[in-house]
Amino acid sequence: MKLLLALFLAPLLAHAEPAIVVRASELKAQPATDAATVTQLAADAAVDAGERSGGWVRIKTSSGAEGWVKMLSLRYGGPGAGKKGDTGLTQAINVARTGASGTQVTTGVRGLDEADIRTARPNPAELKKLESYAESKQDSAGFAESGKLKAQRVEYPK
Numbered sequence: 001m002k003l004l005l006a007l008f009l010a011p012l013l014a015h016a017e018p019a020i021v022v023r024a025s026e027l028k029a030q031p032a033t034d035a036a037t038v039t040q041l042a043a044d045a046a047v048d049a050g051e052r053s054g055g056w057v058r059i060k061t062s063s064g065a066e067g068w069v070k071m072l073s074l075r076y077g078g079p080g081a082g083k084k085g086d087t088g089l090t091q092a093i094n095v096a097r098t099g100a101s102g103t104q105v106t107t108g109v110r111g112l113d114e115a116d117i118r119t120a121r122p123n124p125a126e127l128k129k130l131e132s133y134a135e136s137k138q139d140s141a142g143f144a145e146s147g148k149l150k151a152q153r154v155e156y157p158k
Contacts, residue, residue, distance in 0.1 A: 016048035016060065019074040027067040031056030038067040049074055054111045 021041045028035040031053040039061075041047070047059040047069075056068045135143075144150075 016050045017076055019047050019049040019057075019059070019076045021045040021047060021069065021073055022075050023073060025069050025073045027059070027061070027065060027069060028056075029067055031058075031068040035068070039065050041069065041073075047074070049076065052113075054113060 021043060024043050025041045027038040027041050029038050030036075041061070045061065047061050050058045050060070052058075052071065053068070055071050057071050057074060058066070058068055059074075060066045
């Protein structure tokens with residue numbers, strides 16, 4: 001039974017998402033800037049994006065080349081993605097049909113994967129080092145005064 005379930009789910013796990021290369025980029029053999037370059041990718045090249053490792057995404061080109069590109073070099077598209085001039089009706093129908101809105105969410109955690117975040121532990125030595133960079137309020141005020149900077153209150157928009 002487990003084997004049957006694994007065979008059924010395997011295609012879903014290996015699913016590639018259509019994407020576009022937003023700027024000319026190097027396709028790397030490994031997810032690292034110093035890895036061997038497989039080929040050059042032209043801007044606007046269509047690719048299939050797969051697994052992610054830190055700030056890198058494994059892709060496959062239409063010519064069959066496979067490798068890694070930086071995550072920020074890709075723009076995702078495909079089922080549910082809005083098109084230029086789309087009124088939104090098509091997107092709503094695609095969401096209902098496929099369950100995908102085509103919206104890509106990116107967080108500010110670069111170079112960390114889920115396991116790194118889940119197993120993160122405090123590092124008191126690094127925190128102490130970080131705190132050593134702080135300036136006192138008096139030193140900050142003196143610096144601002146030397147640059148002829150003046151405090152100004154700004155109201156938040158309502």
